[in-house]
Amino acid sequence: MxxxxxxxxxxxxxxxxxxxxxxxxxxxxxxxxxxxxxxxTLSSLLMLFGLGILVLENAHFIDVLTFIKIMMICVFIFVTSPTTTHALTDAGYSAGVKPWQKDDEETES
Amino acid sequence: MNMFLIVIGLLLFVLMTAILYRVAKGPTVIDRIVAANMMGTKTTVLLVIIGTIFGRVDMFVDFALTYALLNFIGSIAASRFFQWKRLKSHGEKDII
Amino acid sequence: MRDPSGREDIPMERQGTGTQFVLMFAMCMVTWFVFSGRYDVFHLVLGMISSLIVTWASGDLLSPNRKISMRCAMTISWRMAVYLIWLVIEVVKANIHVFKLALSPNVRDRIEPSIVTFKTVLKTDLAKFVLANSITLTPGTVTIKIEDGVFVVHAIDTSAAEGLQEQMERRVAHIFSEIES
Structure with missing residues (x-):
């Protein structure tokens, strides 16, 4: 475990x-x-899942509750992280950030 | 086990400091917000790690959940704000 | 009651069976049970009052203006669970893809960004939301914008944009086939 x-x-x-x-x-x-x-998304989910397993090893009632809370944070991050990404990308797109193309050579990052 | 968690927490801290470079430098404002949002998500994980080290996960997990909520709402508000600002003023260079 | 999506095509009278309100109330109560951690009568009554207020205010959030039966909701949940397993595998693939790209010594030669536009057949907002999040989480693509059912997608290399959307759209349409039709 x-x-x-x-x-x-x-x-x-x-x-x-x-x-x-x-x-x-x-x-x-x-x-x-x-x-x-x-x-x-994935790294947060993996780390929270591992910590949840660590919490669960005593298996008292309060630990099971904490495990469920950690899983709820997992679900929350899984839903909101792509949503935030989408909202920020949308803001950048409508603000007129130009996508980088291969042929423009002004390498300013 | 505690030693392992402390090492993981320090690694997370170092990587978050690396993200801070993008927050400080990022050419556009939206770049900075994306990087700050990533730091916020990792702070959520870091809070749970700290709670496990201290042996008080049941308390720290509530902080972590609150932080995740605030991070989400903050990022959404920031993105809406910049869209709104763009709609208000029709100049090209106001955000970038 | 305000409509969360703010669209015009929703008729004035709101119809709906009680199923979605029952489901929302159950979800609120479960959340209360987990997060309060106290199980005496006083706290349970408080939780019930708050859940009722939330259900009254936003009970039809997940399927505005559409009747769903209990059996239909169960079917959607089950298909969603199957879909989530497939999605997690795709997320792992996407991360390995990003990891390889980030570690390659010449990033600028490896990536070829392009912007793809396609029109979706999905109608409900929830289905569009699931499709947009899935596109963001699968390898090589990020949803930029949804406007009137037209998705604008940024693909990090040209091979990533091919054919994936149709497959994913079919999967999402299969999940919500009961309330789409």
Missing amino acids: NILAMITISLGVVFFFGATLGLLRFPDFYSRVHAAGKGD
């Missing part, structure tokens, strides 16, 4: 590392949003 939690939390950190690297390295706003929206 502990091993499973450790694996899940470590995987979450690895995906979060990928998302951070993508956020820092990608050339324009839209591709950064790709990294932010996807990496953020």
Whole structure:
């Protein structure tokens, strides 16, 4: 049980590392949003799930309740994180942020 | 187990500091908000980790949930605000 | 009662069976049970009052102006659960995709951004919401804008934009087939 939690939390950190690297390295706003929206959702879900397993190992009533609360945070993040991403992308699009194309060579990130 | 969680928390902290670079530099305002929103989501996770280290998850999980709610509402409000501002003034360069 | 989506095509009289209100009340009560953590009569009565207020104010949030029966709601929930499993697998794939892209030494050569537009056949707001979130979570695509059923999607490379939308749209339409027709 502990091993499973450790694996899940470590995987979450690895995906979060990928998302951070993508956020820092990608050339324009839209591709950064790709990294932010996807990496953020999955890494948060994995880490919260691992922590929930850790909490559950005593199996008192209060711990089961806390586990359900953590799962509710999971559901909440799973629903709202893509929604936030979509809202921010929409704002950027209507504000007129130009997507980066391969052929413009002004490499200003 | 506590040692493992402390290491994970420190790693999260370092990665969040790396995101802070994008918040500080980001060419457009929306870039900064996306990065700040990502930091907020990770703060939610960090709060649960801190609670597990202290042995008081039942208390910290409520803080984490509140933080997640506030983060969501804040980001939505910011995006709506910038859309509204764009609609009000028809200039091209007002946000970027 | 205000209409959450603010659309004009909703008739003035609101019809609906009690099912969605019962479901909303049950959801509110379960949330209260989990988050309050006290189970004496006083707190249960408080929770019931708050749940009733929330149900009265926004009970038809999930399916505005459409009748759904209990059996139909159960079918949708079950199909949603099956769909979520498929979606989680897609999310993992998407993250591996982003991870590979972020670690590749020459990011600017690997990505080829393009903006794709397509028109959806889905009608209800809930179905559009699920489709937009699924597009955001699957590999290589992010929903930018929905306007009158036209989706504007940003694809990070050209192969990601091909064919995925039709497949996903069919899946989402299958989930909500009871209330779409």
